[in-house]
Amino acid sequence: MRAVQYEYLFMDRKRIGSNIEAIMKDRKCTKVTLSQAMNISRPTLDAFLRGDIHNAGKYDEYIRRLLVYMQLTDTVLDNYKTLPDVKKMRCNSVQKEVVRKGIQGMDIPYIIGKTYRTALNECKKVIQSGGDGFALSFTVPDAAKILGELTEDYPDLYIGVADVTNREEASLAVDSGARFVFTNFVVKEVGSFCKERDVFCVMGVTTLTEAYNAQTFGSDVVNLYPYEAIHPAMIQAMETALPKLELMATMSAEEAEQHKDEFFATLIR
Numbered sequence: 055m056r057a058v059q060y061e062y063l064f065m066d067r068k069r070i071g072s073n074i075e076a077i078m079k080d081r082k083c084t085k086v087t088l089s090q091a092m093n094i095s096r097p098t099l100d101a102f103l104r105g106d107i108h109n110a111g112k113y114d115e116y117i118r119r120l121l122v123y124m125q126l127t128d129t130v131l132d133n134y135k136t137l138p139d140v141k142k143m144r145c146n147s148v149q150k151e152v153v154r155k156g157i158q159g160m161d162i163p164y165i166i167g168k169t170y171r172t173a174l175n176e177c178k179k180v181i182q183s184g185g186d187g188f189a190l191s192f193t194v195p196d197a198a199k200i201l202g203e204l205t206e207d208y209p210d211l212y213i214g215v216a217d218v219t220n221r222e223e224a225s226l227a228v229d230s231g232a233r234f235v236f237t238n239f240v241v242k243e244v245g246s247f248c249k250e251r252d253v254f255c256v257m258g259v260t261t262l263t264e265a266y267n268a269q270t271f272g273s274d275v276v277n278l279y280p281y282e283a284i285h286p287a288m289i290q291a292m293e294t295a296l297p298k299l300e301l302m303a304t305m306s307a308e309e310a311e312q313h314k315d316e317f318f319a320t321l322i323r
Contacts, residue, residue: 058110060117060128067113068105073134075103077124091123092116127225137198137226153233153254154274156212157187157319161310164216164323166191174200177213187212189236189321192223198230205231214254216321221247228253236321238279240264245272256302260284265292269299275318278303 063070078088089099094116098107107113121128130137163180165188167173173194180188181204190197192215205213214234215227221243224235228247234254237244241257248255249272257268258279268276276292278284281303292299303313304321313320 058114060114061110063117063128063132064110064113067107070131071103071105073131074120076134077126077131081124083124088120088123092119094119127222129222130225130229137229150252150254150274153212153214157214157234157254159315160186160212160319161307162212162214162319162321163188164191164304164321165189165194166217167194170194170196170200173197174203177204181208181211185211187214187233189214189216189234190232191215191217192219192227193217198226201227201230201232205233218244220244224248224253236277240268240271240273242267242271248272248274258304259292261288262291262295265296265299269296275300275302277301277321278317279321281305281309 058064077083078085085096085099089096092099094102101107102113102116107116117128120126121131163185165173165176165180167176173190177188177190177200190200190213194200197215201213201215204211212233213231214236215232216236218224218227218235218237218241220241224244224247227235228251234256235244235248236256236258238258240259245255245257245268247253255273256275256277257271257273259265259268259276260279260283265276276299278289278301289301292301300318302318302320304323305313307322310320310322
């Protein structure tokens with residue numbers, strides 16, 4: 055018999071039902087659409103939302119279907135109403151190809167700070183200077199809150215997230231409005247998430263094998279990081295062995311000027 059994975063959600067199913075209804079409202083998802091997607095009847099869906107499913111195994115099955123359809127993690131579902139301002143799930147409007155065209159050739163400022171306020175001020179400086187966007191480090195305290203605030207106020211800017219390490223972080227960032235996701239290394243589960251949600255993904259690589267894996271796992275462009283540690287012969291090997299591979303690099307503004315038009319884009323640290 056299959057183990058019940060989401061028993062903790064089952065134990066608090068009335069609250070979880072309320073969270074699901076909030077997500078449906080944010081995503082403009084009707085009960086008809088959701089019942090069809092989950093392959094359950096409307097009365098069963100109503101019972102599910104009210105918390106009136108009393109069989110833990112059956113509830114677990116419905117939760118699995120919901121998470122797949124909504125492209126959610128159970129953590130986001132559990133904490134949905136307490137997540138920072140996310141008038142969210144705006145990820146459905148993010149179009150990968152639009153983002154690709156928007157950031158191609160761009161020097162993307164990398165924003166990091168020890169406090170929420172410091173990082174928010176740095177983001178606002180970029181915006182006030184006329185920048186087209188930036189990548190906010192997800193190591194910043196309350197980074198998702200900053201993303202939620204600024205992507206709401208500046209929907210036309212290319213605001214993304216950097217330093218993502220797992221699927222859960224990627225999901226929270228995108229649900230908060232991030233239009234692209236950067237990792238510092240190859241993370242298969244992040245690539246899978248970005249494929250599912252049609253989010254522009256860039257993984258950090260230093261070797262030919264990492265570049266191949268990143269491309270295979272869903273990285274739209276690979277980022278040479280740390281750039282100064284990669285020998286030119288390695289970069290040439292990547293370009294020769296993987297002719298369709300697009301490269302960007304993490305470097306200083308001075309280095310970016312020296313390598314202008316050499317890469318798909320640059321992340322400026």
